[in-house]
Amino acid sequence: MKLSYQWISQYVDLHDVSPEALAELLTRAGLEVEAVTARNQGVRGVVVGEVLDCQPHPNADRLRVCTVNVGAAEPSIIVCGASNVAVGQKVPTALPGAELPGGSIGVAKLRGVASHGMLCSAEELGLETKLLGKEQTEGLYLLPADAPVGADLVAYLHLDDVVLDIGLTPNRSDCLSIRGLAHEIAALLDRPTTFPERRTPTTEGPSPVSIRIETPLCARYEAQVFDGVAVGPSPVWMQMRLMAMGIRPISLPVDITNYVMLEWGQPLHAFDLDTVRQQTIVVRAGRAGETLVTLDGETRKLDEDTLVISDAERAIGIAGVMGGQNSEITAGTKSVVLESAAFDAVSVRRTGQRLGLKSEAQQRFEKGIDPNAITGALVRATELFAELTGATPVGAPVCVDGPGTKLSMAARAVPFQPARCNMLLGTDHGPELMRDVFRRLGFAVETETDDQWRVLVPPRRPDVVLEADLVEEVGRIAGYAAIPSTLPATSTTVGYRPPLQVLSRRTRNVLMAVGMNEVVTYTLTHPREVDALRVPADSPYRSMIPLLHPMSEERTALRTHMLPSLAEVARYNLAHGVSGGAIFEVGRVYWPTELPLRQQPCEHLQWAGLWFGELEPAVGERARPYDFYDAKGAIETWLEALGWLDDARFVPVRMHWLHPGRSAEVQILGQRVGTFGEVHPETAAALDIRRAVYAEFDLERLQALTKAEWKVQRLPKYPASRRDLAVLVDVGVPVQALLDAARDAAAEASILENCALFDIYQGKGVAEGQKSVAVAFRYRADDRTLTDDEIVQVEQRIVRAWADQFGATLRTV
Amino acid sequence: MNITDWIASLQSLRDRALGELADAQDMRQLDEWRVQYLGKKSDLTQISRQMGQLPAEERPVLGEHVNQVRSVLQDALTKKQEALHAAELERRFAAETIDVTAPGRRKPRGSMHPLTQIIEEIVEIFVAMGYEVAEGPEVETDEYNFEKLNLPKHHPARDMQDTFYLTESLLLRTQTSPMQVRTMERMRPNVPVKVIAPGKVYRRDEDDATHSHMFHQIEGLVVGEGIRMSDLKGTLELFARSVFGADQTVRLRPSFFPFTEPSAELDIRCTNCGGSGCRMCKDTGWLEILGCGMVHPRVLDGAGYDSRRFSGFAFGMGPERIAMLKYGIEDIRLLYQNDLRLLRQFHRVL
């Protein structure tokens, strides 16, 4: 909502309140002023000039040499390049020494002819060209014929105004008008409003129109008919006020309806009576198949939900939204019907949304209008019609109430307890202060008991309904600064993070500690992203929940998989000169139970990692691509930090998006908690990330697993013996299988404390198809120092088991 | 030889020995010198042995001189040994000197995303004040995202947030506020309710420098008997001082949210200019950082807490905005671009 400082100054005394101070006052009261703009963008010394003569320039085809009367003894000679300049016009004339937003004006020689000033266009004057018609913005800004020659243009155009741009919250529909804002500002300043007495033209007798309301969605319809309307431009002062408030001047009748709407908050509509068949206006629901060409030239389909204004035969307007072309006021219009009505807020809103329209009128209806303004606005508009168009009101205004709920013109009684108000605010305002706040707001107070009041809220404030609303008014007008800082006096509570939150946090911390960078990606993606995963057509990963109305073509559905999200990050970084990275995200994937969606989907918490490109080398090392074991190392560290590593098993696995020979699942207590591996070359190619390793882990499943209480291991009393074994086996034999077999073979003796791989080798000295695996064994007993004999026995059992199960042969190291 | 000769000979021996010692270059030469002048076969030992030839009363005199010379030589040797040792260490250190300005051997350090850091920092403040952390669904029902928050269908305030609908009744939540209702429904009739709910939210906005179709919010809610708006102010003041510095001051400004009444925006002193006015704060000296208010009686009643007996406050803040203010990030899209050159700057432990 824009607010003209000049206009509001007529209704509240602001002689000691600057526009900036007013802006601060409003902002502190909850009407946030987003900008304060002077209408005069730097115009000074420009006067109204009259073009007396206009001759071609001797040296330039496009220039004219004009003789301009500026009210001085001698006319000025001014060279002008505008194509629309002509003798007899009144034009804005910047004399030497004048200032324009673009700079100062002096005497300048233009192609050999001295120009004593400049004739100005709207743009050169800094006017709101967006709100002007083409004929007013192309060439000179022509002034009305009655503009007084020599008058100062700033004064003539009322440019000495300042516009406050208020970001109104939707509850304050009362401030969608100058009068509403006047009430608010008067309350804030504790000053009276100074609305003028109306010189209402007396109108009597029967009205030429008859009105019928057939739907409960129109609570009241008032109309006034005029005869002898002269349709032309509105006076300069009205045009300038409309422009200050961001409204485009159109023609006098339309400008009057807009002007009164801005002043009263009540939308009005004016249309041509001679087009209204049988001079009958019917407010009714639309009919199936009915259409109407609206003022913007569009053909609109009407339906039963549309509130329609019609005459005896056909629709002539969409109530509260837009008028019809068939009843539009034209240059030939003589008789006008002026409509002031109350239309249902939800109905107007739904119709506007359906038609994709958002007019000023519609916005006021859908937020709720002041029922007392319906008549007030009509009377005010009647006055302006009579005064400015020379029209005569015909008959008395017609006023018809609809068949539904009657409009309530009376104040609303809201119960109020001063003690509770103080309790909710944490203040100790006295009852006098609260009474004073209500007086300033124009709310009457009835006292039942000292602590039980009834506050009578006028209908112009539809937002004040409950005691809490009155508490806000007290807090607001008395100032939120009066609210002290305290802390809740509740019983002590213990801060708590749910286990899944704790697990996510620990996961982030560990992955960061192993050198990974956390990313946060968009969860909205495109279904085609799943194609890269190579999953079959019926895969659940393809069941993505689509948005009904996506904002962009790229982000149309909720992700079911994290790889495409991380791949996007990798792609971006590789394209920006980052050689590689290890990234992870703790985030959700969205798995619907069915599509189309009927209930909330499963939002599954995962962490996913992607190791892409090259590992940044330490000094003296060579760069190398990330590989499977970089990922596995991070995963092992993570599992170790969570205490699960000893229970974790890595088992080869096939996932559509992973290299079948280089991928594993991690099982804990027999449950798959995640998978990882080199990204399948076709997936990597489709995602355009070259070689990479991807991991995803199910945090919810891991969290659900219960872990036994953890205790430290006692420190050993007896020394350990380390023995190494190196064997040759087929390359296909997994290390894990060898280690498991060794542990099994040694289980009975229970002296094998630990066994771990320390080298794996293929190549020279080892036969094709075989590998050398070297394992370190640590033997120890709780109660004695082991003898060589004991150890050799167990070792032989291990070697035998390896030979039997895997055909392993001992290799002499 | 009489005693005077002996003494003279001892003195010349001492002078010769000291002279040679001064010339000694290394431990080996020192060792030879020790054998020569202090060893069993040294001249000094010879002289002591020949002391018998002197008259008995002169022997102690000569003995005294011999011991004196021995002690002088011994001391000189010790000093020389120490000096040579020190010199040798010096040489070794010189040879072993490395370039301490060359980089250390480090494990690469990872980083936590700036948004996570901000969210964690803020959540931790409230956990320390006894709040429970709650996370809820991002795919919400119209009922929880709007209706139970006093935003019936076709209410104009719905325009404040453009919504991604999935079906007529399911949507991507536009705010974390549904967690107010979900938490109250879970906890009723117990008080106090103290919950902090971080999470992702979505709006149908065009992505630009200040808008993102997906962003985060942190919702706070306290419900109990006698909860006041001043408690809200005091709590948020603690929060602001914790995040933006101990000298922060806050102000409440009236505002509107359908689910709070009274409603307010919380401003802090501009972190850029300290309140004197600059471009960042549009010359107001204040920065708006969150919306808050007293829980609307309709929301309380709807969630099962009688608004005549209980009251509460709620607030919702945007960690993106706070991260941008705190770290000087000027475009919100940078937070979702995940440029590793930016993310790696968040190595620091906060």
Ligand SMILES: [Zn+2]
């Ligand atoms: Zn500032």
